Amino acid sequence: MFKVASYAKSDSVGADIMVRAAKRSMVDELEAMLDVVDPQPGGGGGRSLSMKRRTFxxxxxxxxxxxxxxxxxxxxxxxxxxxxxxxxxxx
The missing domain is CATH 1.20.5 (Single alpha-helices involved in coiled-coils or other helix-helix interfaces)
Known part of the structure; x- marks a missing residue:
């Protein structure tokens, strides 16, 4: 059990979390730039980012x-x- 808890702790503070956070940040920045260049009607409001993701x-x-x-x-x-x-x- 000690090994499992140790693994879970190292996994939660590892580079994987930082990579995911950086990727999320880059995607958010790119979406913000895209909204400036090509605004979508009804794109604002309380919609979450996952609901307003665009497909190319x-x-x-x-x-x-x-x-x-x-x-x-x-x-x-x-x-x-x-x-x-x-x-x-x-x-």
């Missing part, structure tokens, strides 16, 4: 397609005889 509509497929297109472009650049010309054209 960036789809995974879009990210994968853009990543695949970028990789394909790099492979085309590597396959050319004068890759420095292509690199300068991309700038």
């Amino acid at each position: 509509d960036i789809l995974d497929d879009v990210i994968r397609k853009e990543l695949a297109a970028g990789v394909a472009q790099v492979l085309r650049m590597l396959g050319q005889e004068n890759p420095e010309d292509t690199f300068e054209a991309c700038l």
Whole structure:
């Protein structure tokens, strides 16, 4: 029993608590910035933060397609005889 109580005490004051608190603080700050940039109607009042959390509509497929297109472009650049010309054209 002593080991269990010791473990519980070390767990409650450990770095895990600090990491969770820092993450919560960062999320709160980002939400406050987002409210300034893009206010939502009816966003104020007594609603809790968990009730007003937003979801972002960036789809995974879009990210994968853009990543695949970028990789394909790099492979085309590597396959050319004068890759420095292509690199300068991309700038």
